[in-house]
Amino acid sequence: MMVTEVWIGVSLGVERTSHGARMGGGDLPESCPVEAKSIYLPPNWRGTMGPATGPPNAWRCAAAVAMVLLGLTSLLSISPETSAAGPTLTIVSPTDRAIIGNGSPVYVVYEVSSFNLTPPGGGPDPNGGHTLIFVDGALTLETAAQTVPLNLPSGGHVIELRLVSTNGSSLVPDVSASISVTVTQGPATGTPRIEIRYVEITFPTPKLVLGRDVTVSFQITDFALVPPVRGEPAPNEGHIEAYLDGVHYSSVTAFRPIPFSDLPDGDHTVTLRLVDNAGTPLTPDASDSVTFRIQFAPIVDINPYLSVIQIILAAAILIVLFYRDWGRSILDRLVARIRGRNA
Numbered sequence: 001m002m003v004t005e006v007w008i009g010v011s012l013g014v015e016r017t018s019h020g021a022r023m024g025g026g027d028l029p030e031s032c033p034v035e036a037k038s039i040y041l042p043p044n045w046r047g048t049m050g051p052a053t054g055p056p057n058a059w060r061c062a063a064a065v066a067m068v069l070l071g072l073t074s075l076l077s078i079s080p081e082t083s084a085a086g087p088t089l090t091i092v093s094p095t096d097r098a099i100i101g102n103g104s105p106v107y108v109v110y111e112v113s114s115f116n117l118t119p120p121g122g123g124p125d126p127n128g129g130h131t132l133i134f135v136d137g138a139l140t141l142e143t144a145a146q147t148v149p150l151n152l153p154s155g156g157h158v159i160e161l162r163l164v165s166t167n168g169s170s171l172v173p174d175v176s177a178s179i180s181v182t183v184t185q186g187p188a189t190g191t192p193r194i195e196i197r198y199v200e201i202t203f204p205t206p207k208l209v210l211g212r213d214v215t216v217s218f219q220i221t222d223f224a225l226v227p228p229v230r231g232e233p234a235p236n237e238g239h240i241e242a243y244l245d246g247v248h249y250s251s252v253t254a255f256r257p258i259p260f261s262d263l264p265d266g267d268h269t270v271t272l273r274l275v276d277n278a279g280t281p282l283t284p285d286a287s288d289s290v291t292f293r294i295q296f297a298p299i300v301d302i303n304p305y306l307s308v309i310q311i312i313l314a315a316a317i318l319i320v321l322f323y324r325d326w327g328r329s330i331l332d333r334l335v336a337r338i339r340g341r342n343a
Contacts, residue, residue, distance in 0.1 A: 087115035087175050089131075089163055096179040099235060101188030103224075105149040106181055108133070110161055115175075117144040118166060125166050134160040142168075152183045154226070154234040154277070186236030190222030194240070194274050196288045212296055214260040216242075216270050218288070223274055227253045233276035241279070243271040263294045 093109040100106050116128030120142045133141040133148055136158055141148065150159070160178035163171055186192070197217045224237040228251070240252035244260060245268055252258055252272075260270065273287035281287075 085114055086173070087127075087163055087171060088113045089115075089161060089175050089177050091159075091161060091177045091179055094179065094181055098179075098181050099188045100152075100181055100183045101186060101236070103154075103183070103185045105151050106157075106159070106183065108148045108150060108159060108161070110146055110148075110177070112146075112163065115163060117146070119144045120168075122166055129163060129165040129171075132162045132164055134158075134162070152181075154183050154185055154229070154237060155232045156180060156182045156234075182234060184224070184234035184237050185226050186224035186234075187222050188236075190236065191284075192223035192236055192274050192282055192286045193221040194223070194272055194286050194288050195219050195221075196270070196272060196290045212261070212263050212294060214263060214268075214270075214292065214294075215257045216260065216272070216290065217257045218272055220255070220274070223286070225253055225255055226277070228279065229277050231277070233278050233280070238274060238276040238282075241273050241275050243273070245269055246271075265294050265296055267291060267293050 089110060089112050091108065091110045094100065094106065110131070112131075114127070116125055118125055118128045118130060120130045122128075122130075130142055130144045132139060133143065133150070135150065135152065137160075140150070158178060158180050160176060162174070162176040165171065195218065197219050218240070220240075222236060225239055226237050228239060242249045242252055242258055249260070249270075250258065258270075258272070260268075269289055269291045271287060271289040273285070274282050276282065
């Protein structure tokens, strides 16, 4: 039984049998490259289609026409080549929702494809242009650089990049990308903590202050002190709220000892708590407390004792004068005058 395959080319009809390949009236070399498609004919194709009749040339012409039609059909079935891709823009760094710590600039790194980046104001380029940088919806920069530093204040921000042509018009379709970032003056990671280091003065007894003025020193970790601002709080930054005996005493925005003045005698508790820019305590709570006692020694009032002291001082003066020569002469004159008046 003979199995027959028919190979269809663009302009060639090739019949390949189990005995070899034939093209027209001659043999086709096995190494000859032929771009073709094949259809499979069942073994009894001759019986079902009927024996070929007529001159051999007519049969060959009919076969050639059939192969040409099949070739055209195969060409129409081939998918057209994909058209060239349009420009693309991808933000590489930072990642979306990234936290930028320590008040550092935000370095935006991006990549483009199928687009020529040229400085703004350059010559016309049908497949080129520059990038517009938007921060929170406001145009901030026009550039062709692919690394862009942005100095942003604390808080959340949306950064959008958009490709435009050399004359500044948007591409069609629009080619853009955006990310959101959060900037903080504190570290990007870590858990804020506060610790009261010591209370001045603690001599002679610990936690006992012999005076009415106290200074409390503290230490903070993974947190930046900044003045209170309006807007969205940023992580790991804010200020300190100081409380004296449970009552708010002051807000601290700088790293320095906290003075407490004119405290009455008795026990007192100072609490220092970290809060964000809006004054909300952190979660988890970051606070520390210290308790001390004020024991102030008042100045003794000597007014009740002045009269007694004056009498004693006057007697001492008289004794000193009596035992001196000029003191005795004065005393003799006084006695003589008294006697003269009585005579």
